[in-house]
Amino acid sequence: MIRCPAKAGRRKAVAAVWRCGGGSVIDTCKAANLYATYPADLLDYVNAPIGKGRPIPGPLKPHIACPTTCGTGSECTGITIFDLLAQHVKTGIASKRLRPSLALIDPATTYTLPRNVVAASGFDVLSHALESYTAKPYTRRAASPTPSLRPMSQGANPWSDVGCEAALKLAGQYLQRAVNDASDTEARDRMMYAATLAGIAFGNSGVHLPHGMAYSVAGLIRDYRTAGYPQDEPMVPHGMSVIVNAPSVFRFTASACPQRHIHGAHCLGAEVKGATDEDAAEILAGQLIKMMRATGIPNGIGGVGYGEADVEALTRGAWAQQRLLNNAPRETLQDDLRHLYRGGMSYW
Amino acid sequence: MIRCPAKAGRRKAVAAVWRCGGGSVIDTCKAANLYATYPADLLDYVNAPIGKGRPIPGPLKPHIACPTTCGTGSECTGITIFDLLAQHVKTGIASKRLRPSLALIDPATTYTLPRNVVAASGFDVLSHALESYTAKPYTRRAASPTPSLRPMSQGANPWSDVGCEAALKLAGQYLQRAVNDASDTEARDRMMYAATLAGIAFGNSGVHLPHGMAYSVAGLIRDYRTAGYPQDEPMVPHGMSVIVNAPSVFRFTASACPQRHIHGAHCLGAEVKGATDEDAAEILAGQLIKMMRATGIPNGIGGVGYGEADVEALTRGAWAQQRLLNNAPRETLQDDLRHLYRGGMSYW
Numbered sequence: 001m002i003r004c005p006a007k008a009g010r011r012k013a014v015a016a017v018w019r020c021g022g023g024s025v026i027d028t029c030k031a032a033n034l035y036a037t038y039p040a041d042l043l044d045y046v047n048a049p050i051g052k053g054r055p056i057p058g059p060l061k062p063h064i065a066c067p068t069t070c071g072t073g074s075e076c077t078g079i080t081i082f083d084l085l086a087q088h089v090k091t092g093i094a095s096k097r098l099r100p101s102l103a104l105i106d107p108a109t110t111y112t113l114p115r116n117v118v119a120a121s122g123f124d125v126l127s128h129a130l131e132s133y134t135a136k137p138y139t140r141r142a143a144s145p146t147p148s149l150r151p152m153s154q155g156a157n158p159w160s161d162v163g164c165e166a167a168l169k170l171a172g173q174y175l176q177r178a179v180n181d182a183s184d185t186e187a188r189d190r191m192m193y194a195a196t197l198a199g200i201a202f203g204n205s206g207v208h209l210p211h212g213m214a215y216s217v218a219g220l221i222r223d224y225r226t227a228g229y230p231q232d233e234p235m236v237p238h239g240m241s242v243i244v245n246a247p248s249v250f251r252f253t254a255s256a257c258p259q260r261h262i263h264g265a266h267c268l269g270a271e272v273k274g275a276t277d278e279d280a281a282e283i284l285a286g287q288l289i290k291m292m293r294a295t296g297i298p299n300g301i302g303g304v305g306y307g308e309a310d311v312e313a314l315t316r317g318a319w320a321q322q323r324l325l326n327n328a329p330r331e332t333l334q335d336d337l338r339h340l341y342r343g344g345m346s347y348w
Numbered sequence: 349m350i351r352c353p354a355k356a357g358r359r360k361a362v363a364a365v366w367r368c369g370g371g372s373v374i375d376t377c378k379a380a381n382l383y384a385t386y387p388a389d390l391l392d393y394v395n396a397p398i399g400k401g402r403p404i405p406g407p408l409k410p411h412i413a414c415p416t417t418c419g420t421g422s423e424c425t426g427i428t429i430f431d432l433l434a435q436h437v438k439t440g441i442a443s444k445r446l447r448p449s450l451a452l453i454d455p456a457t458t459y460t461l462p463r464n465v466v467a468a469s470g471f472d473v474l475s476h477a478l479e480s481y482t483a484k485p486y487t488r489r490a491a492s493p494t495p496s497l498r499p500m501s502q503g504a505n506p507w508s509d510v511g512c513e514a515a516l517k518l519a520g521q522y523l524q525r526a527v528n529d530a531s532d533t534e535a536r537d538r539m540m541y542a543a544t545l546a547g548i549a550f551g552n553s554g555v556h557l558p559h560g561m562a563y564s565v566a567g568l569i570r571d572y573r574t575a576g577y578p579q580d581e582p583m584v585p586h587g588m589s590v591i592v593n594a595p596s597v598f599r600f601t602a603s604a605c606p607q608r609h610i611h612g613a614h615c616l617g618a619e620v621k622g623a624t625d626e627d628a629a630e631i632l633a634g635q636l637i638k639m640m641r642a643t644g645i646p647n648g649i650g651g652v653g654y655g656e657a658d659v660e661a662l663t664r665g666a667w668a669q670q671r672l673l674n675n676a677p678r679e680t681l682q683d684d685l686r687h688l689y690r691g692g693m694s695y696w
Binding site for chain 2: 162163165166197
């Protein structure tokens with residue numbers, strides 16, 4: 001249900017927007033609210049270099065977001081992401097002005113979701129939290145002297161850490177239950193709350209490589225379809241396109257902040273007693289793989305239809321996401337991305 | 349330093365307030381902002397039954413709070429507390445409209461604080477978190493059908509729990525260090541952050557008995573003075589007047605939610621392996637007493653000058669704080685308060 005579709009947003013009489021739906025619907029309405037309030041060409045506010053990156057001039061109309069999936073956390077963030085079909089790229093607009101005025105979060109909207117929707121959106125939550133927790137520390141992010149040019153994504157910081165740890169503990173305890181048993185309303189309630197906590201965290205810290213690599217995993221899909229989603233065209237759900245990269249990524253980033261990787265795995269339920277820095281990569285990757293297998297996630301990037309022949313195209317797509325690559329705890333070159341896609345082709 | 353003292357607040361030309369100081373200064377400026385924006389008789393907005401409890405009609409002027417002690421968390425709450433000298437009572441105003449627009453929190457302001465100021469404000473933080481975590485669950489608080497009459501303090505809830513747990517872990521790790529070594533800036537930084545986290549939590553959940561009992565402990569003081577504070581009149585610092593009640597209170601409340609008492613003690617650093625519900629009271633009280641002794645806090649209510657002859661007057665003062673008593677996890681009668689004051693006279 002969309003109460004403020006993009007076209008309606010163009011009418012000047014709009015006084016407020018109310019949106020009810022998953023992340024795509026919420027993101028659409030953020031943009032509708034923006035262009036209704038401060039009319040402009042589509043690309044004016046879009047992130048540079050694809051758009052002009054013009055700052056949003058002032059507050060938008062009041063808007064109330066009602067998420068219906070336990071995933072994106074879009075109700076807490078100032079980010080809207082969309083496919084720019086004309087240029088075959090995924091891009092977005094980022095500004096604290098886009099953050100909804102109010103979120104009404106009712107987990108009962110998730111009780112009838114198919115299991116794969118819960119799995120995909122649940123792993124989106126999990127990865128928001130894990131990426132924000134392992135992001136480049138805020139003390140190492142370059143800060144522009146011009147406040148309007150400073151990125152909303154500040155890197156890992158004490159405030160985002162609080163949300164990340166709480167969301168990871170909930171995901172570790174409830175994700176598998178929420179996917180595998182639709183009648184387990186306690187588990188679905190907790191995953192909805194985890195989505196909000198992770199949204200608060202990543203809207204502040206920012207995500208990095210698993211999300212950056214997901215853009216091309218989703219965008220270049222050939223014939224993969226997911227049960228529980230519309231079957232009319234090939235599609236890999238967002239959270240699935242993220243998590244298939246994650247074990248490969250965390251094996252690469254573990255050396256940058258091993259204790260954070262170990263603690264992340266611990267929050268998810270892994271046994272970490274006696275673990276040393278050298279164990280960080282395998283402990284976290286192993287825990288993720290275990291959870292992916294237990295919830296029917298495809299076996300890596302190969303599991304959604306990619307192979308060695310796709311590595312170049314996947315890498316080109318990810319390389320365009322410099323905003324996200326720059327938030328990773330390690331410098332990531334094009335060759336690293338090739339290595340990460342190859343490492344993520346199959347996990348078991 | 350007060351940029352907007354109460355009198356200046358009465359001038360209509362005030363466009364915004366900026367305040368820099370401890371909790372009393374911030375609370376004073378919240379009230380100044382209110383009466384400057386919506387002039388009224390002092391008691392109009394004050395909590396009933398002492399005041400008329402009139403709702404604040406609209407948003408206040410923008411205001412920026414800069415706390416200089418790691419204690420009250422007032423920068424995060426919609427509460428202002430003051431002594432109404434004419435009636436010899438402590439009371440306040442509670443409305444989300446009072447919450448500052450922005451807080452600038454610089455822990456460097458605490459580096460020169462005397463150790464007792466850090467101890468008293470640090471235990472205020474710890475008790476905010478512990479009381480919010482053990483407060484009556486939000487599902488058991490009666491909700492008025494009239495939104496404006498619903499208390500801001502909702503009882504323990506999943507959002508306040510996140511802030512409480514994070515603040516308790518920080519207090520467990522850093523309070524003693526912050527008190528005992530002024531050069532330990534890491535510890536003072538972390539306690540400042542704990543104060544903010546606990547402020548977010550208790551501004552939402554609400555405190556209960558240790559704070560409710562503290563009103564008369566502070567108000568009836570005869571000749572107690574604290575090193576590090578002004579010596580011109582007798583005074584027990586707020587956080588000290590709270591924590592001297594705490595072990596006695598948590599021995600009383602443990603049976604209502606023993607696992608929360610055990611987990612609270614665990615966050616503070618206590619060994620809880622193998623603890624049963626029956627151990628909850630002593631584990632938490634014991635951990636608090638250990639921390640009080642390690643930081644030079646007086647030995648209970650007796651330690652600040654009270655004795656058996658004061659129990660009736662102390663109880664009368666606490667009994668007036670129904671807003672706080674109603675947030676306790678157990679029903680608390682006047683006889684219970686007598687018992688709690690007696691139990692708090694001396695701990696070691």
